[in-house]
Amino acid sequence: MEIKHILPSDIEKESFRIIKSELNEMGKVIPLELEPTVIRVVHTTADFEYADTLVFSDNVIEKAKDAIKRGSHIVTDTNMALSGISRKTLEKYGGEVHCFMADEEVAKLSKERQVTRAYISMEKAARIEKPLIFAIGNAPTALIKLRELIDNENFRPELIIGVPVGFVNVVEAKELILETDIPYIINRGRKGGSGVAAAICNSILYNIE
Numbered sequence: 001m002e003i004k005h006i007l008p009s010d011i012e013k014e015s016f017r018i019i020k021s022e023l024n025e026m027g028k029v030i031p032l033e034l035e036p037t038v039i040r041v042v043h044t045t046a047d048f049e050y051a052d053t054l055v056f057s058d059n060v061i062e063k064a065k066d067a068i069k070r071g072s073h074i075v076t077d078t079n080m081a082l083s084g085i086s087r088k089t090l091e092k093y094g095g096e097v098h099c100f101m102a103d104e105e106v107a108k109l110s111k112e113r114q115v116t117r118a119y120i121s122m123e124k125a126a127r128i129e130k131p132l133i134f135a136i137g138n139a140p141t142a143l144i145k146l147r148e149l150i151d152n153e154n155f156r157p158e159l160i161i162g163v164p165v166g167f168v169n170v171v172e173a174k175e176l177i178l179e180t181d182i183p184y185i186i187n188r189g190r191k192g193g194s195g196v197a198a199a200i201c202n203s204i205l206y207n208i209e
Contacts, residue, residue, distance in 0.1 A: 012043070015043050016039055016043060019039050019042050019043055019048075020035075020039060022048065023038075023039075023042075023048070023051060026048065026051075028048075028051045028052075030051060033061050033062070034054075034056055034061065036203045036206070036207050037054070037056075037061065037185070037199075037200055037203040037204070038050060038051050038054060039203075040199045040200070040202065040203040041054065041196055041199050041200060041203070043199070044195050044196060044198075044199040045191075045193075045195070045196060047191070049191065050187065050191070050196075053187050053188045053189050053191065054185065054186070054187050054188075055178065055184070055185070055186045055187070055188055056184075056185055057182075057183045057184045057185075059183075060159065060183045060184065060185055061204060063158070063159065063183045064133065064158070064159045064183065064185075064204045065204060065207075065208050067131055067133060067158035067159060068090065068093050068095060068133070068204065068205065068208060069093055069208065070093075070131055071093060071094035071095055071130065071131065072093075072095050072130065072131040072132060072133050072158050072159075073095050073096045073097070073098060073128060073130045073131070073132055073133070074090060074095065074096075074097045074098070074132075074133045074134075074135055074201060075097075075098045075099070075100075075121075075122075075125040075128070075132055075133070075134050075135070076097065076098070076099050076134075076135045076136070076137065076194075076197060076198075077099065077101065077118045077121060077135075077136050077137065077138050077139045077142045077164075078099065078101065078137060078138045078139075078194040078197075079099050079101060079102065080137075080194035080195070080198075081099070081135055081137050081138075081194040081195075081197045081198045081201075082097055082098075082099040083198075084194065084195060084197075084198030084199075084202070085097050085135065085198045085201045085202060085205075086201075086202050086205050086206070089202075089205040089206065089208075090205060093208075095130075098125060098128070099121075100117075100120075100121040100124050100125060101117050101118065101121055103121070103124065105124070106120045106121055106124060115141070116139060116141040116142075118136075118138070118139030118141045118142040118145070119139075119141045119142065119144070119145045121142065122134075122142050122145040122146055122149065123145065123149075126149050126153070126155055131158045132157050132158060133157065133158050133159040133160075133161070133201075134146060134157055134159070134160045134161065134162075135161040135197040135198070135200065135201050136160070136161065136162050136163065136164055136197060137161075137163050137164060137165070137192055137193050137194035137195070137196055137197030137198070138164055138165065138166075138193070138194055139164055140164045140166065140168070140169040140170045140172070140173030140174075141169070141173070142164070143160070143162050143164065143173040143174065143176060143177055144169070144173050144176060146160060146177065147173075147176040147177060147179075147180065150180055150182060156182065157182055158183065159182070159183045159184065159185070160177050160180075160182055160183070160184045160185075160186075161184070161185045161186075161197055161200050161201065162174050162177045162184060162185070162186045162187070163185075163186070163187040163191075163192030163193065163196045163197050163200065164192050164193075165190065165191060165192040165193040165196075166190065167190060170190055170192075171188070171189060171190065174186050174187070174188060185200055
């Protein structure tokens, strides 16, 4: 096995080339507007199954780009995703990234009400008076609360990225968002994670023209 010498600046480009080539070899045809997102998620995970399980609502990429240009803020459910999303790029359009999981008020209410911090975090986020994009990579309860807010309080996020990972209520929570008319990017099944949520956000941020 031969080690290739590749310049650091070219490693990501070469990785994307390999992914695209292997997708072609597998016979997977990705619509052009979705290709940057699928490729970046595969790059993050080295898992080609995402080419089959990622689900996109109609024109969601263009809608997401438009929302970002209008100054949307991004709310996520982990500090890992918070760290991974390109704040610098988002800030160019007037947006900010938020995660309330370590917030003292959230922790207090979570304990009092016997619900997850992610559940309470969504309530807190919904009070932000800005257009909002949600990037959920860990907690299905965040998606469950978002569905409650949509159904009961006429809450209208610009986009929900729903890619929590796990075994309890994960599949069901994703399906709850698929039933709405809110723009969404969802990964069906158990797979996902904070890295995937951040990768999806960045695939959109890096391709705004």
